[in-house]
Amino acid sequence: MTAHANELAVDVRGLRKQYGDVTAVDGIDLGIGRGEVFGLLGPNGAGKSTTVEILQGHRGRDAGEVSVLGADPANGTRAWRSRVGIVWQDESAPAELTVRETVRHFARYYPRPRDPEEVIGLVGLEGKAGSRIKALSGGQRRRLDVALGVIGGPELLLLDEPTTGFDPAARRQFWELIRALAEEGTTILLTTHYLEEAEALADRLAVVTAGRIVAEGRPAALRERYGTEATVEWTEPDGAPRSERTDTPTRTVAALMRRFDGEIPGLRVSRPTLEDVYLRLTGQEDAR
Template structure:
């Protein structure tokens, strides 16, 4: 079967007078890790919640695992894993009890103890959920999302509030899931996360899709071109070039010495992304 795991065309969402999504289109292929990037309020969560079946779309079409998320039933739900942005359940249940309880809803769940091990909660298995730290609770959220052995996993800002070490361990877990063939749709505003995990990314701002493509091809070519900067008697200079070393060599030949404050910068995803967002905000 070659249908994409997720396909949206001209997706729109209005809340009364306010338009949250102005016609967004993209597709996520099977087995892919796809990152949805954008600033707060860009429409990331609205998009993902429409795909999860929590919100109704105002226009356009959406297909998730071949079904319309607005009407799909429990068979469809059994093939999804959902990690919501935040949850604040009272947490009277114990960690393993909670995970085993949810595992019982699925036709072919993963082994509960293996999942606890994978998210690093084995030692906390007998604790009440309310006794977990913020980061541990988030890992339990992820465990609850994957225990049903989903074909497609939605992760809505999964690592917000993680320390760097916890984030790296989490990334390792996501790579393991991907290697097992799980399709993953991830929203994040951490660009290093998108760069570390994503095969492809889409950038959303102001309810519109700004760009979509492989992580290293995001943004206009110009914005991804390396920059050479140096200072001379006239002040600071900046030149974009695909051959920055040649530019520097020319510079040395012309001035006959080491130029002051020379640097070559290859724009990171973050630089590219910020320049795109700034352009949108300048237009608005």
Template sequence: MTELAVKVTGLRKRYGDVTAVDGVDLRIRRGEVFGLLGPNGAGKSTTVGVLLGHRRRDGGDVTVLGSDPATGNRLWRSRIGVVWQDESAPAELTVRETVTHFAHYYPRPRDPREVLGLVGLADRADRRVATLSGGQRRRLDLALGVIGRPELLLLDEPTTGFDPAARRRFRELVRLLAAEGTTIVLTTHYLDEVEALADRIAVIARGRVVAEGGTEELRRAHGRRTRVSWTEPGGVERTEWTTTPTRTVAALAARYGDDVPGLRIVRPTLEEIYLRLTGEAAADPAADTGDEAGQDGPAEGGRR
């Protein structure tokens, strides 16, 4: 986990007068599941395109699996798997024919039967791609992304159209690949998916990385306040917004004993942190009150 699969320093890319990527730095370790988040137009797709060698950069240094993507050869490309948002499978072939055909592009592919089982398409192997549902086609795209046994797998909105069972299977597959040492870069708008799978996350906004770290690191650095609620005698519910929830709970325990009635602790979600970092968040519900109660324990009576 100490060797870097991706190293990006000062990446810049312009399209005419528009700066799409403005000094992005990334360090992604081998075997890591890395979430790359950001709103549309933030620079994610451009960054991924540069990592793959599909787009030329205007500045900065980029190394992917030990090579500069701008000069990566065919063997280097065979070490990378990609699942794009757009479907890539020919509609006329069967599922089995498609996966078997793509396997021939790689020096040491997985067994196509194994891959179809991993993505939940074993029972659709003899169906023509044109007859598959949208979610099933997305599973086929995922199969094509992993058939080459990639060292680095880039997943761009991979679970669009998945039902809950398919989404669960996808998570199991990502964990399996990561356990085998595959480095995975995941871009998605399903933040619960990132929270469940990613070892670390980078949030890109306006062409720059505005935050990076594990979910807990992001909570500590950018989560602001935690909501602590409890029930006063007589059934009155109280709430404190606090940046020190442990201290608040300790003060409540001192007041009520070990069993604080109706105690609920709601920490900031990754979605709330993401929206705040990208400038899309609604106002903090405690921000306009000037209420700092909970900094040193709950104020007498609390706040309703």
């Protein structure tokens, strides 16, 4: 193990993966610092899950260099596995066991696990600790998945679409959990196709589409860089709605004021949201 404290938690260069004729990952570079929360954002089939599975060591790659916590995941040792926590997209847990039995049992796999009761509390399952897993709701099972992902006290947590199928309230609760883990210093990589989730959680995010990263940066910076154009909307006297995209909305509004001589009917000036930026970047603009 040749780990440096200041090295990147995840360092990926030129990653490629083909499935037959389909290129799932087409030259991805990623650098995730220690303690960072990084979001991999993109539509379904963009190559997010494949990328994460390669980082977990559960899928081979065709080309590229990958270093996760200083090691190549393709030859991950037991010691390495004990430092990486994984929450898959589709999980299942032993239905006949209780939450507490399962979390306690998984704790035994690790050299220095967290306290099982504390972890059960962290994911908000105290009230269900004695329940069989088959009796849990979808959201509760997902929280158990996270509990099993963090029970070993990982330095890096890989979450693949952690909140798919959650209702809004459950999603908010889940965000709090991720924030709490990030606060403790865990490096977190999460994939999601929910933009608001990436914006709420990630220090930095990369937008992936068709196996490539098309944009990367802090959420606010992305919005600024790709979304400077504002949209000015108003209503003509004959009732027809009009809109104009412009880099200088103030000038447009001033011109309108002169034309209408005062109040402009139906005036609205808007900046693109991160969602607009995202849809434009992933070529889904027409979907709106």
